[in-house]
Amino acid sequence: MDAAEREHRRQRAENLLAGLEEQGVVAVATSFVDNAGVSRVKSVPLDRLPSLAAWGVGFSTAFDFFRFDDWVAAPPSGVGPVGDQRIVPDLDRLVVRSALDGWAWAPGERFAQDGSAYALDSRLLLRRLVADAAAGGLTYRAAYEIEWVVSLDDTEFVPAASGPAYGLARLGDASDYSHDVLAALAAEGVTVEQYHPEYAPGQFELSVAPEDPVGAADTSVLVRDTVRAVGRHHGFVTSFSPKVDVAGVGNGGHVHLSLWRDGQNLMAGGQERFGLTAEGVAFAGGVLAHLPGLLAIGAPGVASYLRLVPQHWAGAYACWGLENREAALRMVTGSTGSESAAANLEVKSFDLQANPYLLLAGLLAAGTAGADLPEPVDVDPASLGEDELARRGIGRLPTSLRESLDAFAADEVLTTAFGPQLVEAIVAVRESELELFADASPEEVAAAVRWVH
Template structure:
């Protein structure tokens, strides 16, 4: 889309944004002159500090650079010229994605996904994916919520009313803006509707090549948050905004191809589930506990993974069963696919997709078997403690850092760097005294 930027420059928009994804899936970037992004995938210098910051811009002490906080140097950043697109309603603000290369490529989230996809390509497999995100809109701004108790925040709509036609019609102007914004940004949607819960909207991004799908997902999250602010709203992709509301998911639809054919489809088998598909799902389930931190990367993530809210509690799979961690969706070859339901809306799309594809790829390589599908409510299963998904971020991080398969698949440097960031995130929350604790203990204890 670099030609569009050249056109915008002629109309007076002489700068464009570049954005690179940090461990938390947040785009960090700056404005550059349009001429700097017109000549292919050029390299620029960019602070390596973004790979050592947490989501509050605090430096994680045990960073991969092992440098004092005042010694962060510049790293090589490659601007991806083909990713340029307008991301503002007036089409004047352009964004280009970038990725760390050289010494920092091994821990760059986009680089990790490329590593997994290269492994798939070595087997002759192509990967297609599409993300679905649930997010909550509040009639608030950063100023209005400052110091205001959460129970006084005003969501866009009140109470649950999933798939509401009435609400969609009432908010048609808002939905139109989202659809046009995504169309202009080259992020076509296959669905947009109200989900159950106050102010919850779900957007299904149309499937495409796996790396492009993750690029689109990263841009979509940032773009929606920015757009909401222009409307006097705030959008959040937290996995669980309130203990009284359903969580926000970030489901991923995945299919694999080989020789131009759907690798998961076999017309001679029951429900057309191929041997490769069974192996792939088997691998996803086998490594779900070890790799869980990539799909549930925050302390808040584990408050979504509870019974009764259509979120998985243990590795499980089913045929068109939305209560399972992995939902096999049978259909014609063009639609026959997997829905990976472990991930929440708070994920880093590059890392969540690396987890979902990488674990499935290991299943094919290891010829992993598959148990019978779950027919009922998977969250109602009486899972043994050893079979449950990690119960918190600390447990998930411990499993990940000790996994030799994680090191083999994602690289030792990334496993250590990302695990350090998650240990830091866990510790950042543990010493906080919450309002709930004060209400519960202050008088009585």
């Protein structure tokens, strides 16, 4: 970032001040998501926005080594507490918050003190991979599904809405709350495509419109913070944890992804199975081939593997299939006649402890590497039995963070895309969590992370 770029950012922010003041904004927050999936924030009074936009505000580099509980993991290199960075807001995504009076928010990107891109910033990484693909004529559309539960208590989980799974009764029980969630998101410019009660007690889910990958990750952060804020207004505590209650199904964070060339969706209109194009097949194959290592990014905590079990619609088996909700990769074609717009790949094995930028970066790197797709699976893989699974070459995905972290460290496609500094930080944070929970029961794990994400 040179002097001309800084002045451009400063002037743009200056031009926004009057309009923001008219909307009642008194402060602007900018945040990034760390390697434990926690959004970390700095904020300034509104009149300081031009300075924030031009120069950013300081953040210790130690935040790349923060565990979910704010313990700072110690990397082998010893560099954790050394150095500083500047977080700078992306004014293109500045949003006046509808459920947080007086506040505006913009996702941040981190730069070194000399203005160069910070090597461990996941949003800058994702932007770079998107730009690399665009240089080759490829674009992507992505969206996160958001699942959460609301509780009446912050010490134990007491569902704040009653009624059966997907039930109209539960929607009615929480109609005022649901109204306020949808109204708040609409006011913030988020396009919600679906909203419904989910399977677990007190659980809801919404789907948003697809965007470019960076926009999709931004929206994931914004939606969760808005849902949490609306819940507070209603006296609810919100959890996006993958395992709120050990006996329950948990919250997922499925990713929908499609790739496009020259305005054509490469997940449709092709000659391969289910209408995939050859490029679509290779991309899906790359994601499936690298899924064991990707789980260290997309299912990044010990609690993630309490959710990632068969027959919970979590995608516990390394396979794919058409509309198969037990396969790790669910091919979605959409209704007949809508395929060209609707076809996409849903990756079901992930949860909302993940850093959304880092996860999409990993998915793009894996898909770009490409691989052949095996035969699709048209039944619940858990119903096949061990002999048939072995015959078809279908294996379980990693069943622990230890297993997925080892797969990540050995995956040259992922580690090369992320770079050694970021890989070191990710591994340090994961190793620290493994050490923390080495002797913990599932109930203790679930309780420790219940209200963090």
